[in-house]
Amino acid sequence: MEQGASSTEWRDLLKWTWLPTLAILMSGVLLQSMNALLLTTVLPSIADELGGAAMLSLPASAYVGSSIVAASGAGLLTARYGVRDTLCVGVVIFGLGALICTFAASMGWIVAGRLVQGLGGGLEVGAAYTAVRAVFPPKLWPRVIALMATSWTISVFLGPLVGGLFARAGHWRGALVVTVLISAILAVAAALVLPANRPVERSAGARIPAGRIGLICLAIAALSFASLVQAVGAKAGLILAAVAALALMLRLDRAASVRLLPSDAFSVSTQTGIGLWLALLLCIAFSPLHIYMPIFLQRLRGLDPLEAGFMVASGSLAWTFASVLVSGLTGPWPRRLLLAGPVLMAGGLIALAMLLQSPVPTLALVPAIVLLGIGIGQAWPFVGPTIMSGARPGDEAAAASAVPTIQQTGLALGAALAGVVANASGFASAVSEAETRNAAFWVPACFAIAAGLAWVASVRLHRRRHASLGSGAGA
DSSP states (O other): OHHHHHHHHHHHHSSTTTHHHHHHHHHHHHHHHHHHHHHHHHHHHHHHHHOOGGGTTHHHHHHHHHHHHHHHHHHHHHHHHOHHHHHHHHHHHHHHHHHHHHTOSSHHHHHHHHHHHHHHHHHHHHHHHHHHHHHSOGGGHHHHHHHHHHHHHHHHHHHHHHHHHHHHTTOHHHHHHHHHHHHHHHHHHHHHHSOSOOOOOOOTTOOOOHHHHHHHHHHHHHHHHHTTOOOHHHHHHHHHHHHHHHHHHHHHHHHSSSOSSOTTTTOSSSHHHHHHHHHHHHHHHHTHHHHHHHHHHHHHHOOOHHHHHHHHHHHHHHHHHHHHHHTTOOTTHHHHHHHHHHHHHHHHHHHHHHHTTSOOOGGGHHHHHHHHHHHHHHHHHHHHHHHHHTOOTTOHHHHHHHHHHHHHHHHHHHHHHHHHHHHHTTGGGOOSHHHHHHHHHHHHHHHHHHHHHHHHHHHHHHHHHHHHHHHHHHO
């Protein structure tokens, strides 16, 4: 009976009634995810032409930071203006950011363009997921979201392909022109295809928690600037400022009537709190792969942008495939995979640090990159359910919405921290192969520590569950 219902839902979704809208929503997610890998592929070429190698982590952290701000306000904007107009505006802003990057004369302009793109991207994806609820009947929601998620898999091939081809030809700006053109086409198509403005219901008192979101962005910015300053005192001060901003955000959030995070966020004694630590640390450990590995492969191994882009993309592809393969496992498997995932990530990072120093064939790096992707991929399907199932009464909605927020925050903090490590190990002034090789060791080696801490969180989570089961049996 269940199988028949499931089959009917797929048939209902894949009808002309829904296909145009579904195509728009999937294209919006694809545009964002493809552009992330496209920029990763061309960033070494940008640094070679414009300089600013010390700022290599800033485009990623600027994008993610501004997207967090925009995504948090997407619900309120769709409530007032409707999903169609909000999504179209988001796509236009995203294209404008790509246009700024196209005409960039320095790395600072690339960072500014990515900041604008993040605002558009966060708004667009937030509106897209709101559109699922506003346009489709409830029985189709899981299917629509599943199809939207496939866009990330497609982008693993398209992003490096488009970026690599243009960078190989010596015209990295052309890859960004493609992004501008696709954004323009998608904005027009969305305006024509999506249903007329249908504002969604929202409580009258709802408002954007601007102060708390601002503190998250302040922490990301402080860490990003810490990678640029040379004075040890200034670097330490910025890192402390980032920690203080995050601590203040958590304190304010716990006292707020409407919270961004659950009331026990980042507690080390509750399932949800430990789960949030695990999500944050997994994303931090994975983040340097897309920022620094392409330029290490090009400068140390002589790969062209297309080859380096696809090698790095193999990590994202491994994440996707591992998640799909294990997502249906039950019983003791989720616990085992959560414990093993961080270990595999640490192994992949340490292997990359060692292999980049040795004369082994370049293809020998691929298994290490894939191992990093498998590690986070096998754990990720169970992180969200862990966080949500342990939520306290009244925290259910905050726990669910916290997962993507923490994912984005972890990637942004990881990018900023990668910049600190890379520049401290000599990459900012990398004029010789020895300096680049030094950075290529310390970046993955240091982030193996984050993977190790994620394993500690997994062990703590296992013990917490075991203690809860024991007390339940005793009762």
